[in-house]
Amino acid sequence: QQQVKQSPQSLIVQKGGISIINCAYENTAFDYFPWYQQFPGKGPALLIAIRPDVSEKKEGRFTISFNKSAKQFSLHIMDSQPGDSATYFCAARGVSGTYKYIFGTGTRLKVLA
Amino acid sequence: DAEITQSPRHKITETGRQVTLACHQTWNHNNMFWYRQDLGHGLRLIHYSYGVQDTNKGEVSDGYSVSRSNTEDLPLTLESAASSQTSVYFCASSGGANQPQHFGDGTRLSIL
Numbered sequence: 001q002q003q004v005k006q007s008p009q010s011l012i013v014q015k016g017g018i019s020i021i022n023c024a025y026e027n028t029a030f031d032y033f034p035w036y037q038q039f040p041g042k043g044p045a046l047l048i049a050i051r052p053d054v055s056e057k058k059e060g061r062f063t064i065s066f067n068k069s070a071k072q073f074s075l076h077i078m079d080s081q082p083g084d085s086a087t088y089f090c091a092a093r094g095v096s097g098t099y100k101y102i103f104g105t106g107t108r109l110k111v112l113a
Numbered sequence: 114d115a116e117i118t119q120s121p122r123h124k125i126t127e128t129g130r131q132v133t134l135a136c137h138q139t140w141n142h143n144n145m146f147w148y149r150q151d152l153g154h155g156l157r158l159i160h161y162s163y164g165v166q167d168t169n170k171g172e173v174s175d176g177y178s179v180s181r182s183n184t185e186d187l188p189l190t191l192e193s194a195a196s197s198q199t200s201v202y203f204c205a206s207s208g209g210a211n212q213p214q215h216f217g218d219g220t221r222l223s224i225l
Contacts, residue, residue, distance in 0.1 A: 006155070034213065043203050043216030044156070089155060099144045099163070099207055100171075101214065103156040 004092050006104030013111050019077040021107045023090035026071065030092035034101070035064065035075050038087045047088070048075070080111045115140040119204050119217035127225055132191040134220050136204030144207045145187040146214065147171075147179060149200040156203065162187055194224045 005024045013019045023033075032051055036044035050057045050064040050073065057064045063076040077084055090104040117138040126132050138145065143164045148156040158171030160179040168179050176198060178190045191198055201221050205214040 032211075036216075041218065043205075043218050045216065046213035049213070091156075099209070099214075100146075100158060100161065103148075105153055105155040 004090060004102050004104045006090050006107060008107060009105070010108045011110070013080045013109065015080065015082060015111055015113055017080050017111075019080045019084070019109055019111070020074055021088055021090070021109070022072065022074045023092075023104050024070075024072045025092050025102075027092070027094075028071070030094065030102075032093035033064070033066065033073050034091050034093075035062075036089045036091065036103075038089065038106075044089055077109075080109075082111045082113045085109055085111050117204060117206055117215050117217040119202075119220050121220060122218070123221045123223075125223045125225065126194055128194055128196055130194050132194050132222065132224075134189045134191075134202055134204075134222070136187050136189065136217060137185055138204075138206040138215070139185065140206055140208065140215060141184060142206035142208050142215075143184065144209070145181070146205045146207075147177070147187065147189045148203045148205065149173065149198075150203060150219070151200050159189065159202075160187075191222075196224050198222065199224045 034049035035047045037047045038044040048059050048062050061078045066073045087106045087108050089106050091101040094100040120135045146161040147159040157173045162181040201219050203219045204217045207214045
């Protein structure tokens, strides 16, 4: 119940294309869903986040779509650029009121020039 | 600018040795976390702390310990290093439930 399942493991997209990464969870007590971006040799950095009372959040080229009934959420990267090539992690905050997160296994995105 | 720094960035050691990884943050955050990152497993929580003198076990705490004597530092100790503990270790801090976690750049630890 504490897992967050992320797919695909790796993704190759042409420049200008749309990158889509999906995550699914079991625990309905999760109350905050961030996405992190990680470049080689660096720590993860917060990209965008959403709460379950919102179905979509957009920041620039990055959009989170959230489906509470299906317990799924996804990251869409519009107009993908080579600079977006990185590993992306979804996460879910555990028991409400705590500061612990459960992370997905990561998606390695490569955007071809 | 506030930051979170980890040291060393790379370390090679032998099985059975004690190893300590340092984490120092200047965000003045109460909450600090240690994760390990392995292919196919994402980030797994080792230990965490919500303030000075407070420490808690995460999902993969066996063989690791932490101590919190001040707000800025949360060192991670491997009591007797094992080859299964070869990994990349990340420290993170956050200011509260509605604040993002800020990560350090990691320590790559190899145990031979």
